[in-house]
Amino acid sequence: MSEADPQAHGIGAARWIGKRVPRKEDARLLTGRGQYTDDVTLPGTLHVAFARSQIARGNIVSIDTSAALDIPGVHAMMLAKDIARQPLTMMSFFFTPSEVPITPLADGYVQYVGDPLALVIAETRAIAEDAAALIAVEYEELEPVVTIAQAMTGEPIHPDTDSNVSVEMGDDEVPEQLAATLEGAAHLITQTVIHQRISQAPMENRAVLATREGPEELTLYITCQSPHNIARWFSTALGLPEGAIRVIAKDVGGSFGLKNTPWKEECAVVCAAMLFPRPLKWTEDRYEALTASPQAREQEIKLDVAFDDEGRLLGAHSIYDCNNGAYPQGADANIAVHMFMWPAYKMPAYSFLSRGWYTNTNGLAAYRGPWAMESLVRETLLDKAARKIGIDPIELRRRNLVYLSDQPSTSSMGIPVDDITPGECLDKLIQHFDVPAFRREQAEARQQGRYLGLGIAAYIEPTGSAGSMAPMTGELAQVRIEPTGKVTATMSTHSQGHGTATTMAQCIADRLGVRYEDVTVYEGDNTRGGFGPGAAGSRQGVIGGGAAIRASEMLADKVKTLAAHLYNASVESVSIEEGMVHVAGAPEMSRPIGELANIAYGEPHRLPPEFEAGLEVQFRYQPPPMTMTSAAHACVVEVDAETGFVKILRWIASEDCGTVINPAVVEGQVAGGLAQAIGMVLLEDMPYDARGNPTAATFKDYLLPAITDVPVFEYVHANTPSKTIGGMRGVGEGGAIIGPPTLVNAIADALSPFGEIEELVLPLTPARILDVIEQRDVSGTRAHRHGTAVEVAQMADVPAPDPTSGQVPPVDAVVLPGGVHPAQDATIAGDWNMVLKTPMGPQAMKAHFDVEGGALSGYLEAPEGRQDFSGGTWSDGNAKFNLAVEKPMKITLKYDLQLAGDAITGKCKMGMFGTAKVSGERS
Amino acid sequence: MSDHSISMTINGRRQTGTVEARTSLGDFLRMDAGYTGVHLGCEHGVCGACTVVVDGRAVRSCLVLAVQADGSEVTTVEGLADPEGTLHPVQQAMRDSHGLQCGFCTPGVVMTFAALTAEDCKPTEDELIAAMSGHICRCTGYQGIRKAAKILVEGGAA
Numbered sequence A: 001m002s003e004a005d006p007q008a009h010g011i012g013a014a015r016w017i018g019k020r021v022p023r024k025e026d027a028r029l030l031t032g033r034g035q036y037t038d039d040v041t042l043p044g045t046l047h048v049a050f051a052r053s054q055i056a057r058g059n060i061v062s063i064d065t066s067a068a069l070d071i072p073g074v075h076a077m078m079l080a081k082d083i084a085r086q087p088l089t090m091m092s093f094f095f096t097p098s099e100v101p102i103t104p105l106a107d108g109y110v111q112y113v114g115d116p117l118a119l120v121i122a123e124t125r126a127i128a129e130d131a132a133a134l135i136a137v138e139y140e141e142l143e144p145v146v147t148i149a150q151a152m153t154g155e156p157i158h159p160d161t162d163s164n165v166s167v168e169m170g171d172d173e174v175p176e177q178l179a180a181t182l183e184g185a186a187h188l189i190t191q192t193v194i195h196q197r198i199s200q201a202p203m204e205n206r207a208v209l210a211t212r213e214g215p216e217e218l219t220l221y222i223t224c225q226s227p228h229n230i231a232r233w234f235s236t237a238l239g240l241p242e243g244a245i246r247v248i249a250k251d252v253g254g255s256f257g258l259k260n261t262p263w264k265e266e267c268a269v270v271c272a273a274m275l276f277p278r279p280l281k282w283t284e285d286r287y288e289a290l291t292a293s294p295q296a297r298e299q300e301i302k303l304d305v306a307f308d309d310e311g312r313l314l315g316a317h318s319i320y321d322c323n324n325g326a327y328p329q330g331a332d333a334n335i336a337v338h339m340f341m342w343p344a345y346k347m348p349a350y351s352f353l354s355r356g357w358y359t360n361t362n363g364l365a366a367y368r369g370p371w372a373m374e375s376l377v378r379e380t381l382l383d384k385a386a387r388k389i390g391i392d393p394i395e396l397r398r399r400n401l402v403y404l405s406d407q408p409s410t411s412s413m414g415i416p417v418d419d420i421t422p423g424e425c426l427d428k429l430i431q432h433f434d435v436p437a438f439r440r441e442q443a444e445a446r447q448q449g450r451y452l453g454l455g456i457a458a459y460i461e462p463t464g465s466a467g468s469m470a471p472m473t474g475e476l477a478q479v480r481i482e483p484t485g486k487v488t489a490t491m492s493t494h495s496q497g498h499g500t501a502t503t504m505a506q507c508i509a510d511r512l513g514v515r516y517e518d519v520t521v522y523e524g525d526n527t528r529g530g531f532g533p534g535a536a537g538s539r540q541g542v543i544g545g546g547a548a549i550r551a552s553e554m555l556a557d558k559v560k561t562l563a564a565h566l567y568n569a570s571v572e573s574v575s576i577e578e579g580m581v582h583v584a585g586a587p588e589m590s591r592p593i594g595e596l597a598n599i600a601y602g603e604p605h606r607l608p609p610e611f612e613a614g615l616e617v618q619f620r621y622q623p624p625p626m627t628m629t630s631a632a633h634a635c636v637v638e639v640d641a642e643t644g645f646v647k648i649l650r651w652i653a654s655e656d657c658g659t660v661i662n663p664a665v666v667e668g669q670v671a672g673g674l675a676q677a678i679g680m681v682l683l684e685d686m687p688y689d690a691r692g693n694p695t696a697a698t699f700k701d702y703l704l705p706a707i708t709d710v711p712v713f714e715y716v717h718a719n720t721p722s723k724t725i726g727g728m729r730g731v732g733e734g735g736a737i738i739g740p741p742t743l744v745n746a747i748a749d750a751l752s753p754f755g756e757i758e759e760l761v762l763p764l765t766p767a768r769i770l771d772v773i774e775q776r777d778v779s780g781t782r783a784h785r786h787g788t789a790v791e792v793a794q795m796a797d798v799p800a801p802d803p804t805s806g807q808v809p810p811v812d813a814v815v816l817p818g819g820v821h822p823a824q825d826a827t828i829a830g831d832w833n834m835v836l837k838t839p840m841g842p843q844a845m846k847a848h849f850d851v852e853g854g855a856l857s858g859y860l861e862a863p864e865g866r867q868d869f870s871g872g873t874w875s876d877g878n879a880k881f882n883l884a885v886e887k888p889m890k891i892t893l894k895y896d897l898q899l900a901g902d903a904i905t906g907k908c909k910m911g912m913f914g915t916a917k918v919s920g921e922r923s
Numbered sequence B: 001m002s003d004h005s006i007s008m009t010i011n012g013r014r015q016t017g018t019v020e021a022r023t024s025l026g027d028f029l030r031m032d033a034g035y036t037g038v039h040l041g042c043e044h045g046v047c048g049a050c051t052v053v054v055d056g057r058a059v060r061s062c063l064v065l066a067v068q069a070d071g072s073e074v075t076t077v078e079g080l081a082d083p084e085g086t087l088h089p090v091q092q093a094m095r096d097s098h099g100l101q102c103g104f105c106t107p108g109v110v111m112t113f114a115a116l117t118a119e120d121c122k123p124t125e126d127e128l129i130a131a132m133s134g135h136i137c138r139c140t141g142y143q144g145i146r147k148a149a150k151i152l153v154e155g156g157a158a
Ligand code: FES
Pocket: B039, B040, B041, B042, B043, B044, B045, B046, B047, B048, B049, B050, B051, B060, B061, B062, B063
């Protein structure tokens, strides 16, 4: 750990940054005095329960609530039409409106098992649940689309959509030159990963207590990742001024991405509370959490990588698909998977096709390292390649990693690479782990029929992102020395276990020159402090820490100015240590900081001219757009060849997380992420049956890692300060990103005497490991996946659309070969309402086109402004034009649009982001 | 639903109440008695967050009915530290070893440790770890909980 901070301000002698101090939060939490949402009850609180859909897809014929309303203690029942009296627009994590219709309660049709249909308000939670169970719903059931494979061939689940594709990015075909590279390479290695669906499963389930305070104010207690973000979200969703919404979340029992955005149930409770005269509380139970909360992952990727005969990377292509469920918290083709697939490696060329798919399952939400698939597929492919080419996997990485000496450089997708150390982390790791000794031990063990394996993986991670998308902003620190001499700070950060009240206090104590014990940090209430998006994207230590540091330095300067004036000394001669203000060479002048504070607040006539009374400073830190964290991990396992059980024997993490504010907090973040990685690789699984029923409904089915599944982690610190104020790098998500490939590689190494894990299907259950050991389909995975394919083929055969049904054929069907639309004399000229499906959600725009012969000009207009273009072409119903944009980064957008009657369809090539779909209709 | 009058001692104080037969001890402790340090993480006996000590034994309060605890002595996490606020050795060990992050699983972990290390009990580290395998912590990867177990065993031997 970096005990001495490289960017020390030189104020106090006592350093608090880098110390393993006890956490401020713990005394409260260890004595049962935490305040989680369900712990709060207001006078008159009533309780909410939901009746939920029991089928995955269908139309609602009728809902009979009469029996439920008869139960004593039931106060009200609300359906979609009742809730709709309080309008609310559900939005994605990026504050963009959902592109498919979504309402808090199912309105007319249901799209997944667990879709909430009715809300019951009752005296107690038990009564509300009793009543909800008595609501009788009659459905007209439709064939559900459950898997990605079914989504590809089945009919669209959402009204007014032409396919189940939620977003598509990238290239349909491998670019010609890359295809030639792949084809002609000495080695072409393919890795396929089928990642299971995951429940974020924070120990505290979702919960909200909402109370309307008169006609203009709303107070929410809600378990979330940032009270500020929730206030902003609801203020936009409800069209209320943000100041009218107070959001309080003092203690939160974990989030891991789930609680970024309020979803259907929270929205329903808030709408109900706007309409109902008493405070309403909903606390999700675990059954609901597992079966009806948003979920994560369920992705498939096939990656092809070409190597030369020395194992150097030549080119790569991938096809990636992600199950978005019915209502994702942002339609997602996961562009970050591709952006971060290769910047840590010298990869000359990469292309991809990336798609998100709507299905009749729970919606997709974030989970720690949502783009983690890049590290998993790349690092497991590299090990497979090492075995196939016959190179040591460490050597293979060393040949291809981007070392500091190679920087600055730019990745093949245009990501600037100038501050990453995965190679250096790997080298440090190897110094701490004797690989040759392990290989000897492994060989001896094999002789005795014991199968040991070593897995190594390296990665980089974008952290502390700010400024490129709506919710990701800087952080605000407001630091005060109170008249008592105690220091308080209001931060825009928020802890769901991160311990920001501790780490921020350390930053402040360090730079102000006071005792850690004398600093108190307030957060968890949007009426305190400025906007901050909270815990998302491993950002709070980096940005919040930077804000706390700079604000404290500014405040120290203010104290020094005052002291210099009062004691007739020079500012340079004043120092602050342990809460005492000293003047160099005059020990008799030393005063407690509180004495100066008293003067600053209470004796204005003693202050220097132009000196603002009080000792208070605020600073909002806007960091560089992104700060990279690097790491290399090693893991040793033993696989029992009889049972297929995996035992993890050792795990070493070599991490570059920059300046470490508190080693215990940093190690805690890494360890927590690694435990979740172990869960993803070995245990956790949220499967659906063929009818779309989630089948892991309790913690007896959904297996979380226990203490006996998780080894003791060892840490090698390879820290180099980043370029941010304070030099921190984010550590919130990394363990969950690098952990899975490290463990899979160790297992694959142990299994190598038996064969390859040809297709990596997670979790690697004992049965799936026996598939490799016994070289047959012990687990039934192959049969199941093959069986799925057969089912899909049958499905595709059956519902051939009836041409006499009056259905309008899709536009594509009337486009003649060569893309020429029959109505050739139609023109694109005029005004259009267009939608561009960007990776951050659909972007609505107005378009105006002018046609002169074959020349096309005009403009596109979005809320951010209008942009004109000229020099486009128009021929045979096809429009092509380019637009250069500056945000979120400098790229040229290349539009290629097809006119079909009064509709436009087409594509926009967005530089490194690949290709996005465009649609439009005349305005 | 039938109502039942019950009475028990919670953290040294008498608590009476009227509950339905189906009311769990966990719900009674949280909602009737106000001990919100009792956390409900699954309500089906797997996560261990709801663990309290009843008549000297650590039990999952989501699996015990309030009526079953009628007449017993219950200790929740609120009753562990001494009245002046000095942490119980288990709480101190957890604090010293950074055994918690969000703190939601913590009351259950602490109560199991407390029950197993009470009075003359001298569990081995392995026994404590085995007991901890009945507690799910989603945050910490159990590193600090392991350290706390070690401190409790070594402290106990000293
Ligand atoms: S709430 Fe009792 S074991 Fe989980």
